[in-house]
Amino acid sequence: MMSFINASFLWLLLPILAYLYGKKEKQKLSQNLRWMVLILLIMALARPVLFESMHKEKIEAHALVMALDLSVSMNANDIQPTRAKASREIIKTFLEREGQEQIALLGFTINPLLLSPPTTDRALVKLALENMNSEYILTKGTNLRKLFEKIAKFKDEVKKVILFTDGGDEVLDEALITFVQKENIQVFAIAMATYQGASITQKDGTLLQNEEGHIVISKLNDGLETLAKESGGAFVLFDNVANTVKHIETWLKGQKALDEGLERESKQYFELAFIPLSLALVLFFLSATWFSKKLLALLILLGFNLQAEELLTREAWGEGVEKIKPEAKSWGLFDVYYLQRAYSYYDKKAYAQSEKEIYKIKNRTLESQLLLAHSFYKQEKYQVAKSLLKGIKSTDKKIKQQLYYELGNCEAKLLYMERAKNYYVKALQLGEDKDALHNLEIVLFRLNEDSFKVGYTNPSSAEKSNTKQDDLEIEETKEPSKKSESTGGAGGKGNKQSKNSTVTVISSNKEDNAKRVFSSKAYDLINDGYIGENQPW
Template sequence: MSILYPGFLWLMIPIGILFWYREKKLMETVHLIILVLIVLALSRPVFMQGVEESPIEAQEYIIALDVSYSMRAKDISPDRYTFAKETIAALLKQNPADNIMLIAFTTNPLLLSPPTTDHVLIETALKSLNPEYILTKGTSLQKLFEKVASMKSREKHLILISDGGEEKDLSRLEETVKKGNIHLHILALGSTEGTTVETSDGSLLKDKEGQLIISRTNPLLEALASATGGSYMTAASTPEATAGALYDALQAQNSLRQQVTKKQHRYTELYGIPLFFAALLFMMLHIRAVRYLLVALAFLGITAEASMLDGYRVHQAYKAYDTDDLNSSESWLKQVDVPSLQSRFALGSVYYKKGEYAKALKLFASIRSTDAAVKQKLYYNIANCYAREEAYEKAKIYYTKALQLGEDEDARANLALVALLADKRSTELGIAHPKSQSSGTSKSQEQKESKEESRSEDQPSSGSGSGGENSKSKKEQEKKKLLLDPDAEQQPLSSKVYELINKGYINEQKPW
């Protein structure tokens, strides 16, 4: 990185002194930081990308533009002055490598731009020139030639754009041009008939005696060009055509052009960075609405980014869950920045499937929702967790809550089985998997009841003894009746079972 205008960095010294002796207040400190950023922007930091070198043919020219009152005459559309400016702008585009100096003159010459190949700078100087600020009425070619002759260049190619004014001393002008080694190229603007000149207030320009001034092209210009060996031309139909003809005349007279190597630095401007932060700090400090807006935009940006990442993580968690990779699924769900209802349901299901029922129960119990369908699934999952931990009384409560919010076959079947287990803890019961927030009802696990009948018969055995005979004895064992065997004698029902029968959740004839 380089600094194009390092002189501005000297301003850091007084800013540093102010910073050292400042009051320890936030407002004052931020103001000093803003000043530092502005100074950095003024110093024009750039990132250098390299130097381009290219051989070109170039020539040095001095353009002298007459800006006197007479150039406001409108015998050339729209007027002489505007036509001259547009001609110069078109001439600059003919060869961007030419080194050009721009001078404006009336009774005295005024340097607008030193010799430069940066034609954009010359165009900027032209645009900033306002004829409304020109107060002098005369034109002095003599002072212009003397100024050009005093320049150190060995040869001076002067492009004179003027109507000639009221100059009459041809011999003196000729002598100055020749002594100063000036190659003269004249573009005469105006007409031989002449026209009146308007002032800034719209009135016509008059002389000291009150007579209207008629501005014509001074014939002295053509005579001067002929006497000094220069070129002379008048305006063409358009500024572009005039610039083309003028450039051709310059080329014909200057057969030997300089072969130079043009070096151009390529760089990227960086001044916008400190300037942006300076403006941002100023607005945040003094404009409350902007401060709130920036905070809101930053929050929305962070929220949007977090939402996109969370959606991706939940998707990956579901993929891992479907392949029974429960550890990966848990890892993805724990990376979610803003847990949603869906992600919390999914994490609870992962805990349940891994057999970590206490974690699943804690997570399901922490979820809050006003939606009846969501609450029903929550109650069902909580009941399943309690059932797996053999807390059957609590499981019955949450199965009942789930059924109060809507009919569910799984919940009804599990409630009946849990009610039985509450009285007979020896009965084995399978509990259905938990419901996820995005899934429907799952199939209930039906408890299979089996009957076992065991029969044993004593086989006849032969024995020896006096007067004894072999006999067969058959012993029948009583059938072992299971707790859930419908043919077995029913066990007495508990008060909880009667309560469920009254609510209609259990069949009164066959409560088991």
């Protein structure tokens, strides 16, 4: 079966085909041949291949679980710059070294969250670490028991865990040690705290206090060393990143690798790129020499319906071809192209460029209107995004639910909590929606508490603006040449809609690991039970 390894290059054919389709005057045979050369070169860049077989090989390696404490106490600075940042730097440095370990990455507070499944792809683990945003985590404490229960479900006979934590305030009793031993969990504990401890500075610059109003001092849990050694692992105090990585390497050298080893699969292909390259070379030769005359005569003799044309023996590429500017009525031909470019810029977080590409679209559909609203949302122009969403009309139940949900997010960002609540309620009236229900609970909670920071939709800053300022923002953002254009979308369904509050738009079927983000549902797993948390640090 034939496939393309670099299939994304085939997108380059779209503007070429659109140009040729819209071209009215006929071209000389040599010019057509050169267009064929360009198309064949693009196909060669896409690397057409034939699948032959799947090759499997065994590699001797360790299976590791790296567990990162994400609780609030990890923001203490008795380890510079903070416990959390130092822990991430150790993991990052370890991943950059050469090795064939199979690594799974877990983050935990009072709940564990799988950030990256077991893999030998270190770049993937590193990407998961970099994309983990602790600001979206509402749970603040530490629960090692739940962490080890999660690790116990891994299939490895011996679970080797590299633990980055201060141990929290929980009692690491005999029952926990017995559980770890029973499940064959070996803990290499890296103490990311000092015995003297430190206070915890919050985002607003104040020090964290307990319910009695006393400043919380977070220290290293004395039971962490006992837990690590009783599990058959080891315990080290953090001194610096380089030495800590060496301690990990030394410990791994003393451990037994997997008896059965790890199985790595690789696909064997037969390259077909030489075929379009050879054809391109032949066609270019024919187009640039007197053989093109012979070819034309031969094709006519074979019965091809070709128009006889004058062929030049010396002709520069494109010489004599006048550039034709597309008329207004032909702009619709490029709508798909502009939309794809808008998605591409959006994925690269170039939201202003994405906005400009959408404004080039002549006939804006519901999909392009939603993407435009998302681009404004990402630029923190929530009032403009809200206005665009309100202008989209649809009779489809699912689309209306999506619009109400995103309008609720905009109102929450603008600190209009009552309006946000109403939109979330409307979304829920149209059907079940876990995200809308979760946001509604947080909005209601913040309304009651009168202190506003909404979970994973949490507005990071208040937009203090009155109605006149909101109108001004909309006016300034409109493209001058499009001011009179209607922003209402069509009633069709967009095929790239997202359902989380931070709006992720997928522009194609290709995998793009560089833009991988954790969904709101993933954060829900670690945020479960944050409201009733007893010791939120």
